[in-house]
Amino acid sequence: MSPQTIEFIQQLINGLSQGAIYALxxxxxxxVFGVLRFINFAHGDLYMIGGFAxxxxxxxxxxxxxxxxxxxxxxxxxxxxxxxxxxxxxLALAMMFCAALGMLIEWLCYRPLRQRPRIxxxxxxxxxxxxxxxFGQYIWGAAPKSFPTLIEDPAITIPETxxxxxxxxxxxxxxxxxxxxxxxxxLLTFIVLKTKIGxxxxxxxxxxxxxxxxxxxxxLIIAFTFGLGSALAGAAGILTSIQQPSIDPLMxxxxxxxxxxxxxxxxxGNLAGAVLGAFLLGVVxxxxxxxxxxxxxxxxxxxxxxxxLLLRPAGxxxxxxxxxx
Amino acid sequence: MxxxxxxLDNITVQFGGLKAVADVSFSIGERELVGLIGPNGAGKTxxxxxxxxxxxxxAGHVSFLGKKVGHHPPYIITARxxxxxxxxxxxxxxxxxxxxxxxxxNMHLKHGISHALWRGTKVAAEEQRIERDVMELLEIFGxxxxxxxxxxxxPYGDQRRLEIVRALATKPKLLLLDEPAAGMNPTEKxxxxxxxxxxxxxxxxxxxxxxxxxxxxxGICERIVVLDYGLKIAEGTxxxxxxxxxxxxxxxxxxxxx
Amino acid sequence: xxxRTKLILVACIAAFAALSPLIGGMNPYYFNILISVxxxxxLAVGLNLVNGYTGQFSLGHAGFMAVGAYLAAAxxxxxxxxxxxxxxxxxxxxxxxxDPQATVAKWTYPFKALWLLFGxxxxxxxxxxxxxxxxxxxxxxxxxxxxxxxxxxxxxxxAGLTVGVPSLRLKGDYLAIVTLGFNExxxxxxxxxxxxxxxxxxxxxPLATNFFWTFTFAALAIYVVWNIVHSTYGRGFLAVRDDxxxxxxxxxxxxxxxxxxxxxxxxxxxxxxxxxxxFFQYINPEGFNFMKSVDIVVMxxxxxxxxxxxxxxxxxxxxxxxxxxxxxxxxxxLPEWAREIAENRMIIYSLILIILMLARPQGLFAGWVxxxxxxx
Numbered sequence: 001m002s003p004q005t006i007e008f009i010q011q012l013i014n015g016l017s018q019g020a021i022y023a024l025x026x027x028x029x030x031x032v033f034g035v036l037r038f039i040n041f042a043h044g045d046l047y048m049i050g051g052f053a054x055x056x057x058x059x060x061x062x063x064x065x066x067x068x069x070x071x072x073x074x075x076x077x078x079x080x081x082x083x084x085x086x087x088x089x090x091l092a093l094a095m096m097f098c099a100a101l102g103m104l105i106e107w108l109c110y111r112p113l114r115q116r117p118r119i120x121x122x123x124x125x126x127x128x129x130x131x132x133x134x135f136g137q138y139i140w141g142a143a144p145k146s147f148p149t150l151i152e153d154p155a156i157t158i159p160e161t162x163x164x165x166x167x168x169x170x171x172x173x174x175x176x177x178x179x180x181x182x183x184x185x186x187l188l189t190f191i192v193l194k195t196k197i198g199x200x201x202x203x204x205x206x207x208x209x210x211x212x213x214x215x216x217x218x219x220l221i222i223a224f225t226f227g228l229g230s231a232l233a234g235a236a237g238i239l240t241s242i243q244q245p246s247i248d249p250l251m252x253x254x255x256x257x258x259x260x261x262x263x264x265x266x267x268x269g270n271l272a273g274a275v276l277g278a279f280l281l282g283v284v285x286x287x288x289x290x291x292x293x294x295x296x297x298x299x300x301x302x303x304x305x306x307x308x309l310l311l312r313p314a315g316x317x318x319x320x321x322x323x324x325x
Numbered sequence: 326m327x328x329x330x331x332x333l334d335n336i337t338v339q340f341g342g343l344k345a346v347a348d349v350s351f352s353i354g355e356r357e358l359v360g361l362i363g364p365n366g367a368g369k370t371x372x373x374x375x376x377x378x379x380x381x382x383x384a385g386h387v388s389f390l391g392k393k394v395g396h397h398p399p400y401i402i403t404a405r406x407x408x409x410x411x412x413x414x415x416x417x418x419x420x421x422x423x424x425x426x427x428x429x430x431n432m433h434l435k436h437g438i439s440h441a442l443w444r445g446t447k448v449a450a451e452e453q454r455i456e457r458d459v460m461e462l463l464e465i466f467g468x469x470x471x472x473x474x475x476x477x478x479x480p481y482g483d484q485r486r487l488e489i490v491r492a493l494a495t496k497p498k499l500l501l502l503d504e505p506a507a508g509m510n511p512t513e514k515x516x517x518x519x520x521x522x523x524x525x526x527x528x529x530x531x532x533x534x535x536x537x538x539x540x541x542x543x544g545i546c547e548r549i550v551v552l553d554y555g556l557k558i559a560e561g562t563x564x565x566x567x568x569x570x571x572x573x574x575x576x577x578x579x580x581x582x583x
Numbered sequence: 584x585x586x587r588t589k590l591i592l593v594a595c596i597a598a599f600a601a602l603s604p605l606i607g608g609m610n611p612y613y614f615n616i617l618i619s620v621x622x623x624x625x626l627a628v629g630l631n632l633v634n635g636y637t638g639q640f641s642l643g644h645a646g647f648m649a650v651g652a653y654l655a656a657a658x659x660x661x662x663x664x665x666x667x668x669x670x671x672x673x674x675x676x677x678x679x680x681x682d683p684q685a686t687v688a689k690w691t692y693p694f695k696a697l698w699l700l701f702g703x704x705x706x707x708x709x710x711x712x713x714x715x716x717x718x719x720x721x722x723x724x725x726x727x728x729x730x731x732x733x734x735x736x737x738x739x740x741x742a743g744l745t746v747g748v749p750s751l752r753l754k755g756d757y758l759a760i761v762t763l764g765f766n767e768x769x770x771x772x773x774x775x776x777x778x779x780x781x782x783x784x785x786x787x788x789p790l791a792t793n794f795f796w797t798f799t800f801a802a803l804a805i806y807v808v809w810n811i812v813h814s815t816y817g818r819g820f821l822a823v824r825d826d827x828x829x830x831x832x833x834x835x836x837x838x839x840x841x842x843x844x845x846x847x848x849x850x851x852x853x854x855x856x857x858x859x860x861x862f863f864q865y866i867n868p869e870g871f872n873f874m875k876s877v878d879i880v881v882m883x884x885x886x887x888x889x890x891x892x893x894x895x896x897x898x899x900x901x902x903x904x905x906x907x908x909x910x911x912x913x914x915x916x917l918p919e920w921a922r923e924i925a926e927n928r929m930i931i932y933s934l935i936l937i938i939l940m941l942a943r944p945q946g947l948f949a950g951w952v953x954x955x956x957x958x959x
Binding site: 112118120124129131133135253261298302 | 753760765771772873923929930933934940
């Protein structure tokens with residue numbers, strides 16, 4: 001294969017692993033939009049919280065001087081040798097923490113506003129987002145923290161006999177990110193399509209009033225949806241930290257916005273659309289970094305957003321709905 | 326009949342696979358009072374929306390004063406001289422009675438944004454003229470004393486009347502009324518019938534009236550169009566409609582049975 | 584009756600002129616805050632037209648401010664923009680010398696064609712800029728400053744137009760994020776724009792903003808927005824907010840009104856940016872980021888969307904608040920955590936937002952001033 005093709009495949013691999021992260025976050029946006037018709041601005045920050053949850057539990061050096069249950073817990077977690085079990089443990093714990101936090105936010109801030117104008121809820125969501133960011137800065141400080149090594153991250157060696165492909169750099173973390181994402185997607189698909197609660201979620205997206213009349217516990221389903229979405233964002237937070245072991249309280253803003261763009265690109269409210277949009281966006285972004293200029297990395301997503309909203313506001317897989325007069 | 330003011334030529338409006346209105350044609354002459362009736366879901370409001378540009382007809386044309394209007398946005402159609410009220414009242418909730426009507430005078434302003442910015446002398450004269458016009462209209466409908474009340478604070482019947490006032494302030498040639506008598510008691514309905522007839526004569530309007538109440542429709546309309554499942558099934562004078570077996574089967578028959 | 588508002592405006596400007604020398608001599612720290620208050624007033628009043636009266640939700644006001652600040656500064660400093668090079672279709676002489684077989688990949692052609700289209704548009708804009716700069720430079724004294732301000736405002740208004748038009752089809756959340764996106768795009772472009780200092784920022788802008796100009800423009804902004812929303816013409820903005828479909832049915836061109844709101848608000852944001860640049864004498868792309876936009880949005884929400892005096896009060900309050908908090912953070916008697924929170928004003932802002940929406944969504948100050956319903 002020509003060096004250009006190899007270069008292209010390399011960008012594609014980087015793009016897919018970036019897209020996987022976006023996909024996990026975008027699913028949360030799109031699920032919440034599906035049941036509540038609003039954009040949870042604070043969702044990107046749950047991704048940050050996911051990263052910090054992992055840091056709090058696994059970064060022993062920071063807690064060494066301290067005593068008490070928390071410090072000893074974190075020390076024992078940190079003592080686990082780096083490897084796949086540690087990654088999975090971190091994922092599980094961060095997902096649980098984020099799910100609980102997501103449900104708490106829903107209960108405290110969004111549930112009382114359910115019948116209010118959308119603009120009120122939107123402003124509240126912006127408030128929650130700013131609160132998580134600034135509160136994170138307050139307790140963890142604004143400076144980036146180094147994330148503990150959950151697993152060593154060497155490049156996977158491709159046998160020389162495979163020819164020019166062996167010049168590709170594929171990191172272990174990229175494989176883990178990609179595979180974990182696929183696993184979580186499969187799990188989510190199962191929950192949404194095969195379980196009773198998933199069916200209730202889908203019904204809720206159609207008609208909330210009718211659902212309530214049919215005896216579905218609407219509050220429970222909405223809380224569950226928030227929990228599920230937040231857990232996925234938390235997982236994304238851990239997965240990113242494997243690759244880029246530096247976290248800070250503002251790290252959720254841009255991935256959050258980009259994941260939102262991905263959700264809109266795919267058609268907000270549509271789960272498959274969110275995943276498709278996320279992978280597309282991840283690939284386009286790395287292509288721009290690779291072939292144009294890294295400066296425009298962050299502007300790409302917004303360019304895509306403006307473009308898609310002009311050409312096809314309902315997104316790639318979305319349906320048009322019109323207001324009843 | 327004089328040359329038609331409004332002419333619907335084989336209007337079809339389709340939502341996905343559903344044909345809400347199929348090949349409906351009728352016309353309205355100047356100063357004519359036409360009723361549009363039909364059971365629930367017959368497509369009456371859809372016809373209104375097609376005439377006023379909220380929906381674009383899938384097929385067919387709407388012509389007003391001999392010109393096709395179907396492809397224009399609603400505000401241009403209103404500027405041509407078609408005004409409407411809404412089935413579910415759509416007053417400007419944050420504004421007073423006076424301001425609700427004032428908004429409708431917007432398109433007749435002779436000055437642009439630059440004059441409004443600086444409040445030039447031109448604006449002063451126009452604002453006074455508009456205030457006079459609006460108050461005149463409000464007085465006709467007996468709403469002048471509530472001019473500074475919030476529109477949504479008015480009693481239901483007054484809100485309906487305010488919607489008519491607001492529509493009239495656009496100086497239309499054709500007024501579309503979407504169920505103006507909905508939710509009114511019999512006395513109010515009689516008042517409303519008088520009012521509609523009065524408005525029609527005073528402002529030299531044509532009126533297209535969608536209404537459920539047979540008494541109101543039969544009482545004031547000169548001609549009635551009947552829709553059922555998106556199709557026009559009859560058209561004629563109230564007497565003819567009353568005797569039409571199709572209409573009785575589709576509509577009146579059901580009502581007597583109920 | 585009609586002349587009253589105009590009279591108040593003239594009286595205000597006269598008072599500012601009289602006070603200006605007096606205030607110019609005050610403690611620089613307080614003077615600094617005072618000018619910041621004036622700039623905040625212009626920004627918040629402008630944004631209130633979009634977010635409050637017209638019911639749109641713009642989250643990118645700092646982007647327009649950046650456009651105004653940078654262009655006004657470019658005018659004062661006489662910065663010309665170099666034209667973009669046309670895309671390269673064939674290998675250059677050097678590349679051919681190195682490798683006679685060199686080619687330019689065919690697949691890049693469509694992108695280059697796109698680049699050509701936008702590149703020419705940008706070059707046309709640059710051409711206009713480069714030809715307007717000498718006009719402004721020729722003006723004496725205040726004329727130059729005012730010209731720079733209005734130039735910044737005009738280009739910001741143009742930016743408002745370009746944001747407003749595509750945003751028409753969007754509502755609420757979508758619009759918020761698209762405007763935020765525009766803000767970020769403007770910031771990213773400025774960060775890579777070498778003629779205006781890229782991410783290093785643009786230093787050495789002459790000091791020209793004073794008390795008089797700041798507050799004259801604040802008064803003008805209030806006057807103009809007040810006039811608009813209280814005129815029959817301007818009631819259209821409120822109609823768009825209340826019910827778009829009914830507004831269209833009443834002959835109101837909702838499209839025009841939305842764009843107009845964006846353009847007017849962007850113009851004033853541009854003016855505010857110019858004032859900012861000529862006061863602090865240094866601007867940096869990071870100074871106009873998303874957080875700055877949030878600051879302005881919080882002012883509008885706290886004051887009550889669509890309440891002129893509420894928004895003005897909130898603009899004053901929220902500009903002074905960080906300074907007060909900074910003082911509070913220095914009080915030794917307070918516990919450590921309270922002082923740290925006081926240093927991080929965003930915690931307080933965000934809590935204000937959440938609690939306000941839960942308890943009093945119409946804004947803190949809305950309804951304090953009796954609503955005047957008759958046309959003034």
